Amino acid sequence: MNPWPIVRAFLVRHRWAALAFVFLVAAGVSLAVALISQERALRTGSARAADRFDLIVAAPGSQTDVLLTAVFLRPGTTKLLPPEVTVRLLNDKRAAFVAPIGFGDSHRSAPIVGTTSQLVTHLSNELQEGRVFARREEAVVGAASPMKVGETFQPTHGIPRDGNPEEDADPHEHGSMITVVGRMKPTGSPWDSAIMVPVELVWQLHSLPYGHEEGSEAVGPPFDPARTPGVPAAVVKPTTIAAAYQLRNAYTTNESMGFFPAEALTRLYSVMGDLRQLMSLLAIVTQALVLMAIVMGVLLLFRFLVPQLITLRALGAPRLFIAAIAWGFTATLVLAGVGLGLVAGYGLSYGVSQWLAADTGVELTPTLDSSEYLIAASILATGWILALLPAYVVQRRSLAISLAES
Amino acid sequence: MNPHDAEAGLSVFQLGASFCDVTGDRFDALSGITAQFKPGRVTAIVGPSGSGKTTLLHCIAGILVPSSGEIRHGGVIVSSLGESARDTWRRHNCGMVFQDFRLIDELTVLENVTTPALFGHYRVPSILRERARTLIRDLGLLERSVSTSRLSRGERQRVALARALLMDPAIILADEPTASLDRANAASVAKTLEGLAGQGKAVVCVTHDDLLVSRAHEVISLKAGRIGTPAVDPFVGLRAGDHA
Structure with missing residues (x-):
């Protein structure tokens, strides 16, 4: 007994209706899969981007705002740490290094971040190309920067918001000519598109004390306590885990705020839990729509097949043969739809990730995990059970009456 | 005569089939039908519309379970078989040709x-x-790789005939096999059915077609579910090559 030649012939003959059914199922599955895959990609991508930022100290305020500004390099307004706190922090022995971060300038929409070579080395492990900056007029670019080592540029005051420099209050070029001397390895974070310069340059360009004696060309620590301005934030690499907690507590005062980015992200995720629930609800609604589509499709396609199945019964085909055709036809379409949906869902999630990565700089790597396969499997299983419906109905009907009616 | 006395062939004895109409009242579509369908003979079942011709054919085929009476084929009481067994019996013993071909x-x-x-x-x-x-080939068809929906009605009927004959069944059951065919095609089908009887098959046709009736060895005339005239060969002595 082999119903497949007949199932195949039915599929070929009714290919347009079958394709429409497959695409309907695939659309629903892909949406459900993409929603869940994308939510996970966002979570893992943002966590990975913040992974190398052990502790951040900033002026009291919103941890989320500081996180977005310091880690994800989103334009924002943050208060400055008081200079005395900054000095105390920069010289704290419980930290392997403390890297001040200074913002305010850009070049061709890429943010220029003033910091120390320690942070550059820490984020990149080793550089992909060139060396870290050793002079104020030198820069290291992120892995995704279009700038080449050896290229020179003049920093522009202001950071474009949403890529539109027109929105800045006072865009103008600073006079300094900066040379790119190195390129970082990919970090999967917005830092890949950024330009890192010595923080002294940022201070100097903004007419602030630049952390060293007047006329000194030094870059990096130690900083002169009397000549160090406040900074928006500092990235701290504690020597030990215990030191990390000590530092956080020590700098959680009225004047400063110390926090672990990972914790802030976790709180952010919990706040976004409602969004996740909404996405889960959307996924469930999508699945329900898919199942409704399957039921409707089954009933519509069933109408095509009934006369043929009745004929086969009248010719003496075994009941199992009829059931296998009725089930096999719909089950094949559901299988094709779910399979295509998984592929399309991954593709959709990949496309959205690319778009978001281009927009935010956070590398998002969509994957298909057990939850997506579970959704696909549950839709497939339900579809296959629903596919029994035509088989059952054909068996239940009186053959003589069916012959007269069809 | 008890038709079951016959050693071979298909016979029905005191066959009855009743149904409920739309008002729920029962009516007899067939009543007291006794007949024998011998190998090597063409039997035409005739009668006006609604007289029970197709119902009788469906009972013989095991598609419909009679309300009373018995259908026997060889040593098998077909009417007492379960649905699956009747399907199996039909698959092995009956070649079905439908009025609308049902390809x-x-x-x-x-x-x-x-x-x-x-x-x-x-x-x-x-x-x-x-x-x-x-x-x-023998039925004058071409083995074309096209859907049968593209064939003419005569060709479609011949495909249906070929399908009915594939498993070399002992019984050919044909419902109005010439109803929608032109004269030439109807004559061809009638000749084919006659030839099948010549090969020893029991051929049972529900028909309104005089041409087919004229070539039948037996004619069962139904009227309101009962046999109106005896199941006899109306053309005994008139047909050349009669082998009754």
């Missing part, structure tokens, strides 16, 4: 003819495939 238009000519072979095999055995090709 599976999703399939080609050859695929339609070989469909019954799929019921019991994973692949159509080569011997049956060859037999299908022979039948197609």
Whole structure:
């Protein structure tokens, strides 16, 4: 007994209706899969981007705002740490290094971040190309920067918001000519598109004390306590885990705020839990729509097949043969739809990730995990059970009456 | 005469079939039908519309379970078989030809003819495939790789005939096999059915067609579900080559 030649012939003959059914199922599955895959990609991508930022100290305020500004390099307004706190922090022995971060300038929409070579080395492990900056007029670019080592540029005051420099209050070029001397390895974070310069340059360009004696060309620590301005934030690499907690507590005062980015992200995720629930609800609604589509499709396609199945019964085909055709036809379409949906869902999630990565700089790597396969499997299983419906109905009907009616 | 006395062939005895109408009242579609369908003979079942011709054919085929009476084929009481067993019996013993052909238009000519072979095999055995090709050729058809929906009505009826003959059944049951055919095609089908009887098959046709009736060895005339005239050969002595 082999119903497949007949199932195949039915599929070929009714290919347009079958394709429409497959695409309907695939659309629903892909949406459900993409929603869940994308939510996970966002979570893992943002966590990975913040992974190398052990502790951040900033002026009291919103941890989320500081996180977005310091880690994800989103334009924002943050208060400055008081200079005395900054000095105390920069010289704290419980930290392997403390890297001040200074913002305010850009070049061709890429943010220029003033910091120390320690942070550059820490984020990149080793550089992909060139060396870290050793002079104020030198820069290291992120892995995704279009700038080449050896290229020179003049920093522009202001950071474009949403890529539109027109929105800045006072865009103008600073006079300094900066040379790119190195390129970082990919970090999967917005830092890949950024330009890192010595923080002294940022201070100097903004007419602030630049952390060293007047006329000194030094870059990096130690900083002169009397000549160090406040900074928006500092990235701290504690020597030990215990030191990390000590530092956080020590700098959680009225004047400063110390926090672990990972914790802030976790709180952010919990706040976004409602969004996740909404996405889960959307996924469930999508699945329900898919199942409704399957039921409707089954009933519509069933109408095509009934006369043929009745004929086969009248010719003496075994009941199992009829059931296998009725089930096999719909089950094949559901299988094709779910399979295509998984592929399309991954593709959709990949496309959205690319778009978001281009927009935010956070590398998002969509994957298909057990939850997506579970959704696909549950839709497939339900579809296959629903596919029994035509088989059952054909068996239940009186053959003589069916012959007269069809 | 008890038709079951016959050693071979198909017989029905005191067959009755009743149904409920739309108002829920029962009515007898068939009542007290006794007849024998011998191998090598063409039996035409005639009668006005609604007289129970197709119901009788469906009872004989095991498609419909009679309310009373018995259908016997050889040593098998077909009417007492369960549905699956009746399907199996029909598959092995009956070649069905339907009034509207009931071809599976999703399939080609050859695929339609070989469909019954799929019921019991994973692949159509080569011997049956060859037999299908022979039948197609003998019935004047071309083995075309096109849907049967593209064929003429005469061609479609011949495909239906070939399909009915594939498994070499002992009984051919045909419902109005010439109803929608032109005169030439109807004559061809009638000749084919006659030829099948000549090969020893019991051929039972429900028909309104005088041409087919004139070639039948037996005629059963139904009226309101009962046999109106005795099941006799009306053309005894008139037909050349009569082998009754």
